[in-house]
Amino acid sequence: MKALVIYDSLYGNTEQIAKAISGALGAEAKAVRVGEVKPDELAAYSLIIIGSPTQGGRATPAIKTFLANLPADALKDKRLAAFDTRNKSFLVKMFGWAATRIEAAIKAKGGNTTAQPQGFFVKGTKGPLVDGELERAATWAKAIAAGVPTNLMPGDYEVKKKE
Numbered sequence: 569m570k571a572l573v574i575y576d577s578l579y580g581n582t583e584q585i586a587k588a589i590s591g592a593l594g595a596e597a598k599a600v601r602v603g604e605v606k607p608d609e610l611a612a613y614s615l616i617i618i619g620s621p622t623q624g625g626r627a628t629p630a631i632k633t634f635l636a637n638l639p640a641d642a643l644k645d646k647r648l649a650a651f652d653t654r655n656k657s658f659l660v661k662m663f664g665w666a667a668t669r670i671e672a673a674i675k676a677k678g679g680n681t682t683a684q685p686q687g688f689f690v691k692g693t694k695g696p697l698v699d700g701e702l703e704r705a706a707t708w709a710k711a712i713a714a715g716v717p718t719n720l721m722p723g724d725y726e727v728k729k730k731e
């Protein structure tokens with residue numbers, strides 16, 4: 569499947585998740601940092617997955633700007649999904665998560681997400697990723713590609729509990 573994973577990453581954890589996702593989607597998938605992709609390149613892909621570290625409950629400025637500047641039809645007829653990285657701190661729960669807001673921005677552009685937004689956990693601020701998150705990212709990606717529901721995955725349960 570022609571799939572593009574667009575990500576931002578300050579410390580490298582979201583980049584690792586993005587690469588695990590594109591790796592699970594096969595040879596026709598690739599992961600690119602948000603600054604390296606132009607909106608007109610999206611036309612070549614049927615599945616687009618966008619991910620960001622959660623910073624203050626939001627996506628990074630680069631991801632937010634990229635989404636805000638997308639032309640109205642850029643996401644039309646695409647399969648779309650959003651993810652973030654986040655930590656498990658009690659204090660951060662009140663701010664919300666980047667993936668939920670990326671999904672809202674996708675919908676505001678007329679795009680339809682085909683999977684629930686997903687969060688992957690890091691230890692502290694700089695990481696590393698919590699054990700098993702790369703594998704969970706690969707499983708999530710394969711579920712999206714196969715068109716099977718992702719809402720029963722263990723990670724989604726955690727997302728719902730926190731929201």
Ligand SMILES: Cc1cc2nc3c(=O)[nH]c(=O)nc-3n(C[C@H](O)[C@H](O)[C@H](O)COP(=O)(O)O)c2cc1C
Nearest residue numbers: 577578579580581582623624625653654655660693
């Ligand atoms: C300025 C800043 C704000 C952050 N705010 C949140 C937050 O609101 N919620 C959260 O779960 N994690 C928060 N974090 C932790 C990040 O989610 C974590 O650094 C990120 O997942 C690491 O991904 P990266 O290596 O791709 O940058 C914040 C980190 C930074 C640097």
